[in-house]
Amino acid sequence: ESYEYLEEQDCYVHxxxxxxxxxxxxxSKKKSGYQTTSKVYRCFDWNEDGQKTKSLYxxxxxxHYRQKSWxxxxxxxxxxxxxNRSIQAEGVFSKIK
Structure with missing residues (x-):
């Protein structure tokens, strides 16, 4: 799903x-020692629909890496x-057949 980000209010809109x-x-810290920081966003009026409070991380x-990759x-x-990659992959699979 696509959430809209409101930068001035630092919130997301479903x-x-x-x-x-x-x-x-x-x-959170992994066994390898790598440490990540996640922003937690919560919707407090999600319970109106009979569901639990929903969170985004x-x-x-x-x-940043996703944007750079895109x-x-x-x-x-x-x-x-x-x-080029798609053409090269076809050649390999034709030899397998």
């Missing part, structure tokens, strides 16, 4: 109009690389 307000930052670093694959060079 397509049905419900608002998710930032309530905390959550730090966003990691800025992950969103820019790379939609660039001129990325499009050429994807076309």
């Amino acid at each position: 397509p049905n109009g419900k608002r998710f307000v930032r309530v905390a930052d959550r730090v 966003f990691t800025e670093k992950l969103n 820019e790379n694959i939609t660039s001129e060079e990325g499009i050429v690389e994807r076309i």
